[in-house]
Amino acid sequence: MTLGRASSTSPIIERKSLCLSTPNPGLASHYGESGFADSISRHFPVPENNAAEKLVQLKAELKEADTETFWRRLMEGMTEICHSQYAFVAKRILVDDHDSAVEMPPIGEPGSCLLGVAFYYNDGQAIQGLHRDYKYLAWGAPCAHMRHDKVFLIPEKLSSFITNNPNAFPFPTEAYLGVPLFSQGKCFAHFGMMWSQEGLNRRNVSWGYLELILHSLEDLILERLLDGRSFVRAPHGTKLKVAQVIPTDAITASQSLKPYARSLSHELRTPMQGVVGMLDVMHATVQEAIEGQPNSKVRNVFQALKENIEVVQGMASVPVAHSFADFGPQTVRDEQLRRLTMLSTPTL
Secondary structure, three states: OOOOOHHHHOOOOOOOOOOEEOOOOOOEEOOOOOOHHHHHHHHOOHHHHHHHHHHHHHHHHHHHOOHHHHHHHHHHHHHHHHOOOEEEEEEEOOOOOOOOEEOOOOOOOOOOEEEEEEEEEEOOOOOEEEEOOEEEEOOOOHHHHHHHOOOEEEOOOHHHHOOOOOOOOOOOOOEEEEEEEEEOOEEEEEEEEEEOHHHHHHOOOOHHHHHHHHHHHHHHHHHHHHOOOOOOOOOOOOOOOOOOEEOHHHOOHHHOOOOOHHHOOHHHHHHHHHHHHHHHHHHHHHHHHHHOOOOHHHHHHHHHHHHHHHHHHHHOOHHHHOOOOOOOHHHHHHHHHHHHHHHHOOOO
16 A cells, blocks of 8 residues: 555654754754755655654653553554554453563463553544553454564455454554564563554555554553553552563463353353453442542542452452353444443443
């Protein structure tokens, strides 16, 4: 697919992060000086120059951002710079584990899940949203191919390549670019972008240049994930737990995401699904309340409630209830949308 027309129509950005030599010995040209923009256009393609300057500014913002601001600005910045309509960060998880970087068996098998640390979409018109810290199905989705631990590209016709995606999107996607994240020699997460057909038509730099943009953000994202920092702020004076990569052979049978639900009847599976879904919502809501509550007495009440919920979660056999392997695609989509909406707007 050829690059969009935006490459020839975008106005050039005078880069504050760049200076150029001039014909005069020892004299450099800088931002704001006469002829500087013309000099830039002689040496840099306009789209690449503009993307580079925006990327430098975004990284400077992200380095100083608090946790909440970091994930939102990362998502917004990625989509703006690359003319994409979706951006995401996902990590491999154990059942009910949000704090550890995990090496799971190859994702993409029926029943496998990922934790959506951040998922952002913006069609440039009226459909826009940011969701965080929710589980979604990896099997049948583009993210299933990140099991190869390599950069993965679907340059066009995504809907023809991915024919049975169990996750519903607010509007169609036609291209995908994902980059793996490694720690301690293990691939435990990935991040990337997706494009609609309109976004593909506006793409004005090569796939190789887009890949380099993502690689330049790896270290910042990796640091946040391994520090265990998600969207909630840590209480003042407390240290955040540093996540460790858990090897596959350390995962117990009770933690496995493989589908145990096949041995259960439909009459048991259905009510269990509802119970576990509500427990997940309650747990996430109470956790946010704890970390945002300055009053120690009130925080202790929430902590006791959280512990009680965890006890019930253990009794509810979450690994069984979280398996969607025997449900049809439409049922899975409905459940994912319901839980995505509930988790994105928690109430207490």
